[in-house]
Amino acid sequence: MKEQLKIITTEDGSHSLYHEGLKETYHSFHGAFKESIHVFMLYGLDSWLMNNPKKKPIRIFEVGFGTGLNAWLTLVWAEQNQIPVLYHSIEPFPLSEEIYSQLNYGDIDDAIFHYKPYLQRLHKMEWNKGEVVSEYFNMKKEIATLEDVILYPSDVVFFDAFAPSKQPELWAKPLLSKVYDAMTPGGLFTTYCAQGQLKRDLKDLGFEVETLPGPPGKKEMTRGWKK
Structure with missing residues (x-):
């Protein structure tokens, strides 16, 4: 995997990776940092907290640990809001230290620079x-596929797999159903993807589906609430 990955700089100055085998980037060219903030923090955790101000801890499941950006931003969010988070992430192809040690996310925003070592x-x-990473952030990351992983109950799902055109099996209805079944009532599912088939499948499974403004460079994104 290592020789297939190349570090790139996106438009907001933050790094992403280009997978030469899939001919796909891990994040949007228009800004990896801004994309994660928009899709997973603003329309994910902030929205969850607004609807569930007293429910703690928040249990999060992430499909695609990747560069660790979503997990790290969630840790920052948990510490700043003083809300305990139990974070479960899967990644079948972990990055080498040669790659992840160069990622610059901790240098993008001076306001959260002091959280840089956590990345x-x-x-x-x-x-x-599982490991206690900080006062408000506990995490378990697994080398596993979505097909094989045993899921815990989750309040929020970050679905951050490669695009359906690159890994269609991860977006297939049977795996979405597996994720849905593990979510708690009222749970939130958020993804950068705005594909019509995805929205139809999510509705069929029982989600209340919303089409929301996308991050920079992308018109739309998708969010679902488990009824």
Whole structure:
């Protein structure tokens, strides 16, 4: 995997990775940092908190640990809001230290620069084992596929797999159903993807589906609430 990955700089100055085998980037060219903030923090965690101000801890499941950006931003969010988070992430192809040690997310925003060391810690922590990472952030990351992983109950799902055109099996209805079944009533599902088939499948499963403004460079994104 390592030789297929190339670090690129997106339009907001933050890094992403280009997978030469899939001919796909891990994040939007228009800004990896801004995309994660928009899709997973603003329309994910902020929205969840608004609807569930007293429900703690928040249990999050992420499809695609990747560069660790979503997990790291969630840790920052949890510490700033003083809300405990239990974070479960899967990644079948973990990055090498040669790659993740160069990622610049901790340098993008001066206001959260002091959280920078946690990004490396998230990558270096042991796989397939839970760990207390900070006062408000507990995490378990697994080397696993969505097909094989055993899911815990989740309040919020970050569905951040490669695009359906690149990995259609991950967006197929049977796997979406697996995720849906593990979510708690009222749970939130958020993704950058705005594909029509995805929205239809989510509705069929029982989600209340919303088409929302997308991050920079993308017109729309999708969010679903489990009824």
